[in-house]
Amino acid sequence: MGRQACRVLVFAACCALLQPVAFAQDTAKGRTLSFGYRFVQTSGEELFANICQGCHMPDGAGATGAGSYPPLAVNPNLESGAYPISLVLNGRRAMPPFGDRLSDEQIAAVVNYIRTHFGNDYRDRVTARDVQDARRKEDRK
Amino acid sequence: MRENAQIIRRRDLLSLIGAMAGSSAMYHAMTSLGFAAESRYAGPIRLEGDPKGASVLILGAGLAGMTAALELRNAGYKVKVLEFNARPGGRNWTLRGGDRFTELGGFTQTCEFEDGLYINPGPWRIPYHHRALLDYCKRLNVALEPFIQLNHNAYLHSSRAFGGSPQRIRAVQADFRGQISELLAKTTKQGKLDEAVTREDQEILLQALRSWGALDSNHNYNASLISAESRGYTRAPGGGLAAAPTPSDPVALSDILKSRLWRYLQNFATYNFQTTMFQPVGGMDMIGRAFAKQLPDIIRCNARVTGIRQNERGVTVSYVDTASPAAPLTATADWCVCTIPLSILSQLPLQVGATMKAAIDAVPYAGAVKIGLQFKRRFWEEDEAIYGGISYTDLPIRQIAYPNTGFNRSSRGVLLGAYMFEGANAYEFTAMPPAERVAAAVDFGSAIHPQYKSEFETGIAVAWHRVPFTLGCSGDWSDEARAEHYRNLCQIDGRIVLAGEHASALPAWQEGAILSALDAIGRLHERVVRT
Numbered sequence: 300m301g302r303q304a305c306r307v308l309v310f311a312a313c314c315a316l317l318q319p320v321a322f323a324q325d326t327a328k329g330r331t332l333s334f335g336y337r338f339v340q341t342s343g344e345e346l347f348a349n350i351c352q353g354c355h356m357p358d359g360a361g362a363t364g365a366g367s368y369p370p371l372a373v374n375p376n377l378e379s380g381a382y383p384i385s386l387v388l389n390g391r392r393a394m395p396p397f398g399d400r401l402s403d404e405q406i407a408a409v410v411n412y413i414r415t416h417f418g419n420d421y422r423d424r425v426t427a428r429d430v431q432d433a434r435r436k437e438d439r440k
Numbered sequence: 441m442r443e444n445a446q447i448i449r450r451r452d453l454l455s456l457i458g459a460m461a462g463s464s465a466m467y468h469a470m471t472s473l474g475f476a477a478e479s480r481y482a483g484p485i486r487l488e489g490d491p492k493g494a495s496v497l498i499l500g501a502g503l504a505g506m507t508a509a510l511e512l513r514n515a516g517y518k519v520k521v522l523e524f525n526a527r528p529g530g531r532n533w534t535l536r537g538g539d540r541f542t543e544l545g546g547f548t549q550t551c552e553f554e555d556g557l558y559i560n561p562g563p564w565r566i567p568y569h570h571r572a573l574l575d576y577c578k579r580l581n582v583a584l585e586p587f588i589q590l591n592h593n594a595y596l597h598s599s600r601a602f603g604g605s606p607q608r609i610r611a612v613q614a615d616f617r618g619q620i621s622e623l624l625a626k627t628t629k630q631g632k633l634d635e636a637v638t639r640e641d642q643e644i645l646l647q648a649l650r651s652w653g654a655l656d657s658n659h660n661y662n663a664s665l666i667s668a669e670s671r672g673y674t675r676a677p678g679g680g681l682a683a684a685p686t687p688s689d690p691v692a693l694s695d696i697l698k699s700r701l702w703r704y705l706q707n708f709a710t711y712n713f714q715t716t717m718f719q720p721v722g723g724m725d726m727i728g729r730a731f732a733k734q735l736p737d738i739i740r741c742n743a744r745v746t747g748i749r750q751n752e753r754g755v756t757v758s759y760v761d762t763a764s765p766a767a768p769l770t771a772t773a774d775w776c777v778c779t780i781p782l783s784i785l786s787q788l789p790l791q792v793g794a795t796m797k798a799a800i801d802a803v804p805y806a807g808a809v810k811i812g813l814q815f816k817r818r819f820w821e822e823d824e825a826i827y828g829g830i831s832y833t834d835l836p837i838r839q840i841a842y843p844n845t846g847f848n849r850s851s852r853g854v855l856l857g858a859y860m861f862e863g864a865n866a867y868e869f870t871a872m873p874p875a876e877r878v879a880a881a882v883d884f885g886s887a888i889h890p891q892y893k894s895e896f897e898t899g900i901a902v903a904w905h906r907v908p909f910t911l912g913c914s915g916d917w918s919d920e921a922r923a924e925h926y927r928n929l930c931q932i933d934g935r936i937v938l939a940g941e942h943a944s945a946l947p948a949w950q951e952g953a954i955l956s957a958l959d960a961i962g963r964l965h966e967r968v969v970r971t
Contacts, residue, residue, distance in 0.1 A: 353870035364908025393783035
């Protein structure tokens, strides 16, 4: 009986502790991991390191097996910000869409990160508003 | 009354069919009347008629490709298979000690498991209603053993409930059922169901709730030897002087609800995961190996397809040997069964019509990660009495699956220390170097099994988006894409037909790959015999 009461107390204490914390969990290597379907990372660098580099590789060079992941490094297709926004939102061929896993702000952040790293130097920043507009355009299709 | 009459008529009809045509005909009649519609598999395929020396080139030596090769060869076709990997099997795959695996990006892992221990990075369980796969296992002499999906003594775990302490599945299930039963019984006795349920049915309902929910004679769910029979004891029944059991304390309804552990119970309830499930003895790749043994000199490994062309006379496939990729090779045949995953096929020059091409381009590939961990001893059995089955958690590892074989030995063991499918965590783990995936799995897993820290020896992690021969786990059709494109994907286009789990309504299941291959070659054969 005492054990049960104690367990309830611990439970209540943990609830209080956990409530304000975001739905995320940290690894020893300092990664913040997500809790469910949507991603919790916010900066472009973090989003790249937790999503994009899985396929496009940490140096953005892409990879080739029976098929290929295209490189993001030195990629002229990134010149217009609208193109990577559309790819992240909707996916393309085998690339999964991320539109319902990432917010407008997250998509803008990761697109800006890719367009200014890995040998890309496109200084015009895309905004969350651009992503929102791209979503609306998609809805009207 | 009408319904009764109908049942009687159906039953009479069935026994008549049974008496006149035998039990197999009765079975098929039953299937068409909707009694036994568990599988689309109607027994070994019969490709009757003369293929007149026709040749078929099959792309991919996974289960779809090898099913097609086996059956077409047996029907008299000239068959050849091109396979990208150095081994047949495709996603039907097992990693054992000594195996090396290089993923995209060049990260290489060597599996250091002890002899006899393994993980299945791809498919790992076979539902009893996957009758086609089971039939091939029988025909190819692949020994099966039970795969334990539900172990009542495994855990459900939430990092945000019960102080992060894992709960036995048995207790969560019993308490969820018991508390709901008590609530419904109370509501019934207060007359609140009078409009919806007749007095007579209310009496039966109360009896049912008492039995189903392990309630006492007053319809309460509380610490008693009745509830203990479902949720377990504080002190289990023993022998001798102090033999009497002590019941355990149920968890309150509100705590069960807020813990959200109930959401894992569907993993034991849905059609695909109902007992009985199976696994091949010794590893899932026993199936692929058994298929390959039937196809000597037919499969050419290390062949990377670079393009597929066709005209009215036949199909020409260009490919390279992965050891000398500069030298282009070609293979020709009258027909082609292509089982290359759409993730790869969508990138190849391929001469098919616009609608099939659009279908090939319409399917994203899911992410999934599996991590195998070897421990010095089977502490989950020795310390926690968990023999096989799966614990579910809200931690990023999502699942810990215990080996369903080699029970009760003083020996090392391998756990599946993580299995993520499609959630954000699958992507996050894919993005880590393999060693970091393994370290993270050990870290998170130790919240459920503290023994991890001292008993862990070695691990291996497979992230399916990094797997060179698939670039993803499986075809992840959206409902919209399936409605628009699925039929176009499955049509025969000139001399080419596609097969694989992506061309089935059972995505990511081996059964889907086999049923898709059987359907494709059935239609192909019909065309060949007719012309």
